[in-house]
Amino acid sequence: MNSPVYKKNKSSATQNTCTLCAPLGASVVFKGVENSMMILHGGQGCATYIRRYIIGTCREPVDIASSSFSETEVIFGGEFSLGKAIDNVIAQYHPEVIGIATTCLAETIGDDINGIIKKYNAKKNTGVHLIPISTPSYKGTHIDGFNAAVYALCDFFAQPGTKENNVGIFPGFLSAADLRHIAEIVRSFKLEPIIVPDYSQTLDGGVWKTYHSIAPGGTGIARLKLLGSVRSAISFVTDQVNDAAGLLHARFGVPAQYLPVPIGVKATDSFVDTLKTISGREPDSVLVQDRARLIDSYIDGHKMVYNKKTILYGDAAFVSAMARFSCEIGLCPVCIATGDRSASLKKLVADIEWPSAQKPHIVEDADFTDILELSRTLNPDLVIGNSKGYQLSCELGVPLIRVGFPIADRIGGERILHTGYKGSQELYDRIVNTIIARSQESSDIGYGTY
Incomplete structure (x- = not known):
């Protein structure tokens, strides 16, 4: 039996989107490149919006430059403004690499960012690597921008050589x-x-x-x-x-x-x-012991998590991994949603063995209005996703377990560990303890039935 696919009302506008903008993803990628800076080719507000989201989760200083479009650039193009932005970034930050990501406005007016960079390099020998990335948000999400930036870095820098370790x-x-x-x-x-x-x-x-x-x-x-x-x-x-x-x-x-x-x-x-x-090596004793402890904890907490109905949302790769994990520990996903448009969530979860005969609803290109509308009929016990789902959890009256990005309403979002046996252990403990705490709230004796 195939999972039911929620049909979005095509006449309705997106409300409270389940994604972020494409240049945000590209900006995060270049924070992971040594001595690099990011320039957004477009309006200043785009850079401010993106800085707000990254800083809100990571609580670290984040500078993102902008070519600062005005009415003039919209009419005549942003070549001059982009050249000036590159000059300013080099003078003030002295980077080795500058990522230059387009915004919706630059893409809409048709600025040739590759051509502009070629002309700039021909005029000025700065020695700084300028890497263009096309990231219009009307065509993709923060995940599309992230992946496009990673691809651009590999395309630009990767070279053949002798294989090492x-x-x-x-x-x-x-x-x-x-x-x-x-x-x-x-x-x-x-x-x-x-x-x-x-x-x-x-x-x-x-x-x-x-x-x-x-x-x-x-x-x-x-x-x-x-x-x-x-x-x-x-x-x-x-x-x-x-x-x-x-x-x-x-x-x-x-x-x-x-x-x-x-x-x-x-x-x-x-x-x-x-x-x-x-x-050609076996896992070390630390990994072996972490795995054993995780499996033991599954046994310890199974009666708490078994068959609890769960709403999952996030980017396709992450939310499909969370769906597998949820089924592995005994949760029952009833709705799995993503705002992604370029990846097929339905295909990513097709081989999962669902714990219930009733398959979860799969929602692609979702916003939180879609998720709420569907979830009201599903009686979930938990919501698992980023902090943008806080209002959803309040509307449903169930706890939100924060994972992924952004985590803007808590400290330590950048330190949430999801992966490996160790991260899975931390995540499992949070889920079980949230369920226990929920039970205690309605218990006269404090500890409920656990």
Whole structure:
């Protein structure tokens, strides 16, 4: 029996979108490149909006430049303004790399960003790498912008070379804590990860003794060039258009491995088994013990989570991983939603063994009005997703378990660990404890039936 697919009312406008804008994703990627800056080609408000979302979750300084369109640029084009923006960024920040992402306005008037950059480079030998990315939000989401930026970096920098002990990792849009933990897992197999992007330090750093105009950290140019000679490229990304691992395979013959985001025992096992094959090594005792503890906790908490109805939402790759994890621990997803338009969520979850004969509703190109309208009929016990779903959880009168991006209404969003056995353990404990706390609220004896 196929999962029912919610049919959106095509005549209705999007209300409280379930996604963010495409240049935001590209901006996050360039925070994961060492000594880089981002320029948005368009209005100043786009940069302000994006900075607000990133800073709101990560609580770190984020500078994003803009070519600052006015009426003049809208009519005559933004070539002059973009050149001036590049000059200013180089003078003030001294970056090695500048990502230049388009906005809806620049795309609508048809500015040739590639041509503008070529003309700029021909006039001025700055030595700074200028990388254009097409990111109109009316055509895609923050995930599309993220994947397009990663692809552009690989296309620009990756070079052939002698294979060493490096592994390319394309994690997708995960937390800074996730990136650190994924690197730890890879290094436990005596492999060296080249993570693109790696904002684990730039968006979750420590206190500085002196001010840095560009936060330290990120994957450097030298390591980006090594992507053409890695032993394998592991991707948790579902985008078939901007497929960075596929690019490395086609251009350099790098083996490409496509895996689900490693959340839960089965998905993390797939990641670990892939690393075993690449390295020829067995997992170390830390991984083995983490896995054993996670399975033991599943047993301990099963009676609390079993058959609890859950609403899931987020980007397609992440929410499909959360759906697998939910079924693995005994939750019963009743609605799985994404705002993505370019990835088929229905295909990503097609092979999941659902715990109930009633399959979950699959909602693509969703907004929170769609999700609320459907969820009112499903009587959920939990909502799992980012902080944009807070109003949804209030309307439904059920707890929100915050995962993904953005987490703007809590401290530590960048430190939420979802991945690996360790991250799955933390996530499982949060889910079980939320259910117990909910039970205590309506219990005269404090501890309910648990």
